[in-house]
Amino acid sequence: MLLLSTIREERERLLEGLAKRNFNDAAATLDRIVALDDERKSSQTALDQLLSEQKALSKDIGDLFKSGKAADANALKAKVADLKEQSSVVEDRFKEVKLELETELLGLPNLAHTSVPFGNTEEDNEVYKELSGTIPDLGEDAKPHWDLSDQYGIFDLKLGVKLTGAGFPVFTGQGARLQRALINFFLDEASNAGYTEYVPPLMVNEDSARGTGQLPDKEGQMYYVTEDDLYLIPTAEVPLTNIYRDVILKEEDFPIKMCGYTPCFRREAGSYGADVKGLNRVHQFDKIEIVQVEHPDKSYDTLMDMCNHIEGLLQKLELPYRILRLCAGDLGFASALTFDFEVYSAAQKRWLEVSSVSNFETFQTNRLKLRYRNEEGKTTLAHTLNGSALALPRIIAALLENNQTSDGITIPDVLRRYTGFDKIK
């Protein structure tokens, strides 16, 4: 959520930013927001005035009763009743305006960082770092990971359909073991980089879903447990970031570094075709997420640190990868700057997104009421950042495909102490 002060004071910058994001009717929306805020202020002032009078009179009534002047007291009562009627009208309008204002504000995306390239689709994303690592020469009979899975018994999608439905893979044998190895590897790497490990709940309440920006709007992406009004988390970002909802930090608390492994649940409504084949897109998958809460002055340095961490993981796994800087049109609603990490799948001959790292600046913290006290003792919004480090399914897909040999699938060195085997056969 953008700040009202920004909307009032930096209108031109905002209009440019919204245009970059192809936001329609930006000027009219901003005008409407300012008008609503003006009305909110004036109705609040009016309401406060009426309430103040009521309070003063109530005090008088008490005094009059005590001194036995019941008749005078009753006369004042009538006056208060009249004021109360007036104030309830003003209050209704006040609440209405506040709600409208909030709805308008929630509809505005975050302002893109100046470095974000112009563009509308993923075609316009900037290649921030070209291919790094080597694409293996697999020859003509290279198999995609779903065929390899059938051959070696790594995961079973049909069994998932029987148990649950499409998009819920069942990992088996060495495949399950590989999964567990990756989780432990990623968690160890995050811990070594100073992130505190959490095991958060896999379901969150509405306040949490709102805090990180899943609600309103994206409820269609989350599984919802109606009986208890809970959402299955689409990413560990939600519970981890919400740990600091309604918190006022001290400056010396920065940076706050958290990591967590969780399954993630996404409905992925509307997906189809080659995109969803095999492990490319599933409803339940495992991911290790890193989250930081940072001082506004340092958040962009921190973003680069997080990128370096993720890059290190891909290098250790010996996977060919590249880094994209998302263009304005592809940028998430809440993000100011996002880097996507993609690994190259030699058998599918395409790039697979395995991580997304973003700085949200104050967009989330404004909703979360996550602040710190600055040198002057004023409460100020902190910045939040997060990134996948990493999401498993496409890493597994890439490992299977890129490391296939005639006598099995080679496990990268760093993983062998976790898997306990060096080949899937």
Added chain:
RNA sequence: GGAGGAGUGGCAGAGCGGUUGAAUGCACUAGUCUUGAAAACUAGCAUACUUUACGGUAUCGGGGGUUCGAAUCCCUCCUCCUCCGCCA
């Protein structure tokens, strides 16, 4: 799931219809004293919105209600504790 008890400032803990945004203690910050520290003393110490300012309003788990007036009474939801039931 059933019965009972409880939720007050960073913490502990009063207040249980009328100058209570809230006693007191601890913690914290600044000052005095001291070579320095401790102790003692003095002062300050919730958040948000609003006002040029003085100030005003809201918030005592959340929401709603009764009343001229609610932290205090009523309803409802949430959370915690105790006991019972069920259970990995």
